[in-house]
Amino acid sequence: MWGRGGHDAVVLAADGSAGLEKPMQRLTIGGETLLQRAVRLAKETCPTRLLVVLGAHAESLAPLVTGTTIVFNPTWESGVASSLARAATALAGRAYPVLVTVVDQPCLATDHLQKLFAAYDGSCDVVSAYGEALGPPALLRPQSLALAGTLQGVPGDAAFRRLWAGAHPAAVRRDALSRRIGTPEDVADAIRAGLLDG
Template sequence: MTGRHDAVILAAGGSRRLGRPKQLLTRDGETLAGRVSRLVASTQPGKTIAIVGAYAEHLCGRLNGALPVFNPDWTTGMASSLHLAADALAGRDGPVLVVVVDQLALDEVHLERLLREHDGTQDTVTAYGDAAGVPAVLRARTLARAVTLQGDSGFRALWTGHDVHRVRNDALAQDLDTEDDVARAVAAGLLDRQ
């Protein structure tokens, strides 16, 4: 898929429930923002943007070549970041890999599988448990529809059953929202002791 896709890293959140920036937690000495941007870079996208907000000044030097785009409205929810991503990639017609920073089980193998299975007829999403979401490979027209989203709505609001191809990875259901999540991740060796 070299150069045939673009990528978006969603990293603007304020980690309100955690009470500290999850983007700056480390795994093997590497920040989570740095780790996910390195994983994305391994897929060789044509253009990579990282939507930053709450901790922008701490993130910009840790994005492995991703272009930071500041979201001044990050407190309003994910939709504002998706609007900026759509604006930043307007006019580009290839698929778009979308990731977040707090899925500790994410690896290059899963990203490559998503890209490999994406045939352009529908969005290719990660399935975990009963849900489906990011990481995902979106058609350019799906990303363009982000302007219709509001608040904390993500792309799930745009998908119906026939709009997506699901690639199962139940390990990606676990993310970081609370100190208990952090403690479990440290115990599992997925995060450094902070």
């Protein structure tokens, strides 16, 4: 078990993939969907509980992640903050740190998650740094995730940053994580770079 004393994990996968020909979660790397890949990487950390937050296309995506606890977010269109809030509610009262990952980072790999755990000592959150940003994946103290219920309406990764505002999180740099999949142009660029199947 990577986390000393255990940890929970959350995969945020509720996005609607507006403008893409198919749900972003169904795009593949080596035949494995981005959703299945994100769940596999989270499972490899041996979490005590693993939640997958689904929203858009939930009915068709749920069969891809059997063996996990699915949390449905009916207000997914309001942004990632609502998914964080659903996860916080589902894990309320638990004392474990929580690994939070997203589906749209094709460059995420096991070694980066290992570095997050290596940097975590319980005194602060450990987040990912890429470019000028801090964001997911992140290893959050339980009290940080509990703040998620106050973030409704906060857009994008700003919701993550609010969780550790003023708390001076530790950061593990991996600039490749700045490559995200959200637009047709992102998909085309990732295919050209060999990061997604064509």
